[in-house]
Every structure is written in structure tokens, then in C-alpha cells.
Amino acid sequence: MSNASFFVKNMITSETYCRLDSLSFFNHSNLPENCQVLTDSIVINGSITFSLEDSLNSTDFLDFFYFSNSTFQERLNSIQEIFGNIVVMNSDLENLDFPNLRRIYNFQPTFPVILLQNNTRLSEISFPAFEKIDYFGAYNSTVLYAYSNPLLKSCQDATCQNLGQISIDPGDTDPCSNFSSSSLKSNSTLLAQIIYTDIIENSNSKSFQLFFVIYLWFYTKCGIDLNKCESSLDQQKRAFRRQIQLAFKYDMALVIHCRTGRNGDAEAECLQILKEELNKPGQHRYLRIHRHCYMENWENAKKWIEICPNIVFGFTPAVFNFSASQLEAIRNIPLNRIILETDAPYFVPSMFKDILQWVNLPGTAASAALLIAKVKNIPIGELMRHALLNTRRTYSL
Known part of the structure; x- marks a missing residue:
């Protein structure tokens, strides 16, 4: 040298x-x-x-x-x-x-x-x-x-x-x-203990906090649902803010469910709360966020990226039913922001519906990769490699 x-x-x-x-x-x-x-x-x-x-x-x-x-x-x-x-x-x-x-x-x-x-x-x-x-x-x-x-x-x-x-x-x-896709197999399973939203407002005890630290890689699933959720919007907003604070406290990824429906615009509500919480003193904009089961358009995705620059978007087999505007989002969202998921037991791929009724297995997420790779005009192996690395980065695996 x-x-x-x-x-x-x-x-x-x-x-x-x-x-x-x-x-x-x-x-x-x-x-x-x-x-x-x-x-x-x-x-x-x-x-x-x-x-x-x-x-x-x-x-x-x-x-x-x-x-x-x-x-x-x-x-x-x-x-x-x-x-x-x-x-x-x-x-x-x-x-x-x-x-x-x-x-x-x-x-x-x-x-x-x-x-x-x-x-x-x-x-x-x-x-x-x-x-x-x-x-x-x-x-x-x-x-x-x-x-x-x-x-x-x-x-x-x-x-x-x-x-x-x-x-x-x-x-x-x-x-x-x-790069061999076979090397993905050893990293195919993510484990987590799910904490439900109705526990959140009583979550200050030391026993709960210890449980939270030991068993969770990520905080799931939270956000705003204005379609079927029976809780009021105020209750959901209060719980969502608390969940964001806990994600900061324990340095965990936040999995966000955001569903607009007959009761209002959940996208606008989620983004406004995130904008406020991520800019508070002592917190920052780079919280790891997984936008679960993403089904919106590119204009909406840009809003999420602007407010939450450390975000990834999860896509399920529902992509086979996407509209042109939803496919445009897939085409434009960078590879480093895409992960694969199932949202089980929902969105069973059509080719399995006669075999798996209301059963959705982790492997079916690969079907979403087929369409995403086609839309982006890249080899499926490249898409899978990026999805794996994005998952590992987001969840500190």
C-alpha cells in the first residue's frame, strides 16, 4: 500500500x-x-x-x-x-x-x-x-x-x-x-408481541414498560381508523399521540394504520398529528415509520415522505386490484421505501382463495413483489432484496 x-x-x-x-x-x-x-x-x-x-x-x-x-x-x-x-x-x-x-x-x-x-x-x-x-x-x-x-x-x-x-x-x-434470493430465507420471520390500543392510556406502570421493552421490536398497530373503528376520533387521536411518544421513548418503529371512511379523512388526521409530534422539542422527524397496507396515490405518498422522512410503505397482495393512480404511487415510491406484508387474514391472493379461505400466510407477500417488480420494470430478485433490507433497517433486525 x-x-x-x-x-x-x-x-x-x-x-x-x-x-x-x-x-x-x-x-x-x-x-x-x-x-x-x-x-x-x-x-x-x-x-x-x-x-x-x-x-x-x-x-x-x-x-x-x-x-x-x-x-x-x-x-x-x-x-x-x-x-x-x-x-x-x-x-x-x-x-x-x-x-x-x-x-x-x-x-x-x-x-x-x-x-x-x-x-x-x-x-x-x-x-x-x-x-x-x-x-x-x-x-x-x-x-x-x-x-x-x-x-x-x-x-x-x-x-x-x-x-x-x-x-x-x-x-x-x-x-x-x-445476489441469491435463497439467502433471504433465514430472515423471513418477524416476531412481535402485539399491544392493543385500549391498553395505551393505562400504560405508565413499570411492569408494562418492562414488558414493552423486552418483547417488542416495533409498536403496532396504531393510527386513525374512520371507517369501522367504534372509538371516537378524539379517543383515537389521544391514543395515537401517546403511542408516538412511546415509540420515541423506546426507540421503536411505529406501524401506522390509517383508513379513511364514512366518518372522515384519516389521512389528514394522521399526518397532522405526526407533523405536530415529530416537531416537538426533544423529538425529531426521523422516527422509523411503517405506513401499513398502503393503498393511496403518489400525491398522498409525497405528503407522508415530507412529514416523515424515515418512512417505508407496506404493500400487500391487494396491489393486484390497484387503480391507475395507486399503481403510479408504486412506480414513483423509491425502492428504499418499499416493504412487503400480507395484512392477514385479509387480501389472500386470488390464486389461493380456493385453498386458503380466510387464511393468509407470510409467503403470500411474495405475490405482491411480482406485481411491484413488473410496475417498476426491475427483476423480482432486486425488489425482494430491497424489501428485505428495508425491513431490517426499519425494525433494527
């Missing part, structure tokens, strides 16, 4: 800086006012002459690490978490292996989490233990961006599955183009 060169912006003495080096800072409410955030990024064997800018009061001052030949892989082996980014540029590196890296806490929403550029000898990358990326601020759809790495032709399925949203320059070969 050749030597690395560094670009480090000189710190301005009149400014206040905070180093993003612990999870306690990974929340808007924990940052001191007017604090410029410094991130620890790893830059391997390359030169950096660009600046990183975003809307979150950050700076392009980065703390770069470079390891000598004798300690290079040893140091990479020791890394379990990174607060920042990984940049590999202009290197003679042949293999990039982070065997124990589990999480990246990313602060640069306008910049790839992992950037591989102009590495003429790089032929293999490996992230076998990688679990998730936590985003401080806006969600960045690109986890890994690879440009001008001519020997990087393929990756192991585990690496493709763990990294997820991979962008490849059109002139390069996608190293995950042959």
Missing part, C-alpha cells in the same frame, strides 16, 4: 465543535446549540479534496485514520462501530475486509456511507457481521457507492444482503447482480 494523503479543514477558533463519537450524541436533542459536528471517518490510502455539506449544521472537518501495512488488517479487525463514513479512494488495496463491523452511525445524508472510487486492484469487499446503519438526519438511500473499480466484479451474498442499497456507476459491473 502506498502512503495516504490527508485533507483536513482547519478548525475555526470562534466556532463550537462537537465530536460525534458516542450514541448519546446521535440525537438532535442531545447536541448543544450551534454546535458544528465532527465525524470520525476512515479514509484508506487515498486523497480527499472535497467538502461534505448538508442541512444539519455540520462541517467538512473530518478526522481521517490511516493505518500502516503492519497494522492495517489488525486495526480493521478491531472495528465494531464507525461514527461517520468509510472512504477508499485511489488505492492499491486488493481486499477490503471489516470482519467485525456491526454498525455505522452516519451523519452525512448527502454523501454515501461507504465510497469506493478509483481502486484499480480492489477485487473483494467483505462486511460479514454488518447489521445496520443509524442515520442522524435525512436518510441516505445509498449505503455503498462504487465507481471505477474495474476488478470488483462480485461480492458474497452475505455482504450484498448486509449492505443493501448499493449504487454502481453505469460503467462498472454490479457486484451484487447475482
